[in-house]
Amino acid sequence: MQNHTLDERPEFAVATASPNINTFLAFIDNLVNYVTDKDAYTNIIHPEAVFFEYPNLINKSGQVRDGSKASAGVAVGKTILAKQQYSFTEFTEAGDKLVAEGTWTGTMAIDAGHLVKGQELKAYLCIVIDFKDGKIYRQRNYDCYLPFG
Numbered sequence: 001m002q003n004h005t006l007d008e009r010p011e012f013a014v015a016t017a018s019p020n021i022n023t024f025l026a027f028i029d030n031l032v033n034y035v036t037d038k039d040a041y042t043n044i045i046h047p048e049a050v051f052f053e054y055p056n057l058i059n060k061s062g063q064v065r066d067g068s069k070a071s072a073g074v075a076v077g078k079t080i081l082a083k084q085q086y087s088f089t090e091f092t093e094a095g096d097k098l099v100a101e102g103t104w105t106g107t108m109a110i111d112a113g114h115l116v117k118g119q120e121l122k123a124y125l126c127i128v129i130d131f132k133d134g135k136i137y138r139q140r141n142y143d144c145y146l147p148f149g
Helices: 019-032 066-078
Strands: 045-053 063-066 081-094 097-108 120-132 133-146
Touching: 019 066, 019 081, 019 097, 019 120, 019 133, 045 066, 045 120, 063 066, 066 081
Parallel strands: 045 133
Antiparallel strands: 045 063, 081 097, 097 120, 120 133
């Protein structure tokens, strides 16, 4: 029997990305760089977009946000996190639906509840995105955080 680790798959090769993958990665790039300018999201997020975050260790009730609330959350993230990074290992597409698998890591910038400044956080991700007119229309996040030690 072969042993496997959770992190053994290599990062996705962006050079062969489709237009939908490129749109999604532009959105992720804005998140990582804490871009708060609404114009930076005009060609990425559909005006009728809805973002679903299902319950997880950080947000126990989950949440549903429209595009403006989701992009406003970037400013909040900048106050909580010193840095964050996404690494995607796989994309699966069918028409205007994209499934992205990967990991997210973040470093706390402040003490917040049971999380402390400097603490490293990690989550395994499965994100399902529906596109409309070439923009993110619906996004469902299934974030699986590692226990906080």
